[in-house]
Amino acid sequence: MNIDRRWLTPITAGAFLLSAVTGVLIFFHLDIGLNKLAHEWLSWLLVGAVVLHVTLNFGALRRHLSSRLGAGLLGLCMLVLALSFLSLGEKQEPPFMASIHALADTPITTLAQVARREPEDVREILRGEGLHPESDAQTLGELAGPNPHRQMLLLNKLLGQH
Known part of the structure; x- marks a missing residue:
């Protein structure tokens, strides 16, 4: 697969910026206009860019994950992801x-x-x-x-x- 870093890196960085800023706004209930819609739908751009980035840099990623630190950090993130599916009781509704x-x-x-x-x-x-x-x-x-x-x-x- 021939992936060009000249466009992939800026798209990955831009998609991350969009997802991070809109996510923070939503978290603090400061989102307005199309923030939530942009976050939900354009985050797919981030997912696609990261998949391509991983594909392009698979060798380097594999080296990172072969270390105890890299494997441990990825394992920790996977554990947090798994725990995020658990319920801690009744779902809290927004105040409104x-x-x-x-x-x-x-x-x-x-x-x-x-x-x-x-x-x-x-x-x-x-x-x-x-x-x-x-x-x-x-x-x-x-x-x-x-x-x-x-x-x-x-x-x-x-x-x-x-």
């Missing part, structure tokens, strides 16, 4: 989810007040999203089901500009 749950458990009449809409407008929007509200006493959770992502999308529609 309490608001989502509270709004999803609110009757349509109250939800309409929060959204500064008439209850009929709320019911119409929900019908447009494939739901079937029959009473203003029903909640978004009852209508949309327990999926918080779906509830958030519906709340965004209801609370958005009108």
